[in-house]
Amino acid sequence: MCFAIAGTLGLIWTGTSGGLLQLRNVPFKVYLFGTLGLFGYHALYFSALRLAPAAEAGLIAYLWPLLIVLMSGLLPSEQLRKGHIIGGLIGFAGAAVIVLRGAGDFSGDALPGYGLAFLCALTWSGYSVLSRSFGAVPTASVTVFCVASAILSVPMHLAFETTVWPAGLMGWMSCLALGLGPVGLAFFVWDIGVKQGDIQLLGVASYAAPVLSTGALVLAGIAEPGWALVLATALITLGAALAARASAKSRQA
Template identity: 25%
Template sequence: MNESSKHTKIYLLMVLAAFFWSGAFIAGKFAVPYIPPCTLTFLRFFFAVIILYFVMKAHNKKLGEEAFYLKKEHIPFFLFTGIVGMIGYHILFFSSLQYTTAINSSVIGAANPIVTTIIASILLKSKVPPKQLLGILLSFLGVILTITSADLKVLTSFSFNRGDLLMLAAVLCWAAYAVVSKSKGNSINPIALTYYSFLFCCFFSLPLVILEKPWTFIHQIPISAWAATLYMSIFASVIGYLVQQMAIKEIGPSRSSVFVNLVPVFSIILAVIILGEELVFIKVITAALIIAGVYICQKFS
C-alpha cells in the first residue's frame, strides 16, 4: 500500500470516528441527567477497558505479548494521557454543560484544531503551511455558522462564564493529549496506548466517583442511560480513540484534529433522523464549508 492510499484509509477512518463522536453527544443527552460527570466518565472507560482487554488478547498471537506490556518508562506517559486526556477532558466537558449553553460550549470546542495546531507548532516545532491554516480557519468558520445558524446576533451576545472557562480548559486538555501522544507515543502500539490510557483513567477517577456517592443513584439509572453509556464506550471510546491514535501516528495531531470539525455536521444529520429536528438550507451550506476546510487542510498540508 503506497503512502497516498494509506493516508486515504486514515482519512476515511477519521470521518467514521467523527461520526461516532457526534453520536456520543446524542447519547450523552440520555445519560447526563441520571449519571454525574465523574461517574459517567468512569463507567464509559471502564466498559471500554474490558473490551480493549479482549482486543489485545486477540492480537497477542499476531504481534506478541511484549507489544502490550506496560513498561516502566511508559508510566509517566500514561499518567498524562489517562489523567489529562481522559479524566481532564471528559469531566471538564460534562461539567461545562451544567453552567453554559450548548452554543457557547460548541463554539469553544470548535477551537480544538486551532489550539492543537498551535501547541504542536510550539512543542513539536512543526510548521503550519498557510493553506493548511486557511483550511482550519474555513472549517472553524463553518462550525460557528452551523451552531449559530448564521445569526450574527448570537455571536454579539456571546459572553464567558464558568462553563465557558471549563470548556476552554477541556479543549486545552484534548489538544495537549493529542500532541503528547504524537511526540511521546510513537513507539507504543495504538491498542496498548489506548488501553492503558483508559485503564489509568479508571483507576485515578475512582476517588472522584466515590465523592459522587454512586450507591445512592446507580439503582435508579434507566436502561436508556446504560445503553447510551455503552454506546460511548464501544463506538466513541474504543473505536474512536483507536482510530485517532492511528491517525496521530500517520498524519500528526494537527491534521487529525481537523476532523473534529465534522462532528457538528453529523450531529445535524443525527438530530434530524433521531430527534426529528428541521433541516434548514443554511445548515447545508455551513456543512459544506466545514467539509471544504477539512479537505483543504489535508490536501495542502
C-alpha cells in the first residue's frame, strides 16, 4: 500500500514535470536493478522479522550503513579512510544500544531469520553503492521501482501473510504518512544522495534513523526517554563526526 502511494505520487510528479519521456529511455536493466533493491530489501526484512526476534534481526539488518561505508571503497572515484571505518563501527554500536534495548539472547532456532536479515543488509548496501554507477539515470526512475514493488508485493502478501487492514482513521493516516515519507520521498532523495553526495558520510549518518524514530515515539508519549537514547545519540553523532572529518581530509588530499 505504501509503495502504491509512493508510485502514484511519483507518476504525478514525473508527469507534471515532463519527465515521462525520460522514463521511456531508461534501460530495462536499471528498472530490474532498482526493483530488486527496493522490493528485495523489504521482502527479506519482513521475512526475517517473522523468523527471528525483531530486535536481533533488526540489528543485523542495520549492518547496511556500515557495509555501504566498506563497499564504497571499491568505487573508482571514492577514497576510504580509517575515519570512515571507525565512524561506521561507532555508529553501529550506537544503533545496537537502542535497537537491542530489552532484547533477549540470540537464539539458534532463529538462524534462518538472522540469515535473511544479513541478506537484507547486503541487498540495500549493494543497491546503494551500485546506484553510483547509474549516475546518469534520472531520479524519476525510482517511480517505476516503487510501482513494480507494489505490484510484486501483492502475490507475496497473499502467499505468506494474513491480511489485516489499517484500523480506524489513525491507521489509514499512518499508512498514508509512510507512503509519503519513509516509504516514498525517502527513496527519491536517497537516490540523489548515493549518486551525487558523500556516500561514506551518508552511510554513517544513516545510523541516526533508529534514534530519530525512538525520539519520535518519546515525543508522542509512546516510549520513555532514557540513558539508551542519550548514549546512542552520542555514539552516532561521534561516528558521523569522524566520518565527516575523514571526508574533509579526502577532499583536501
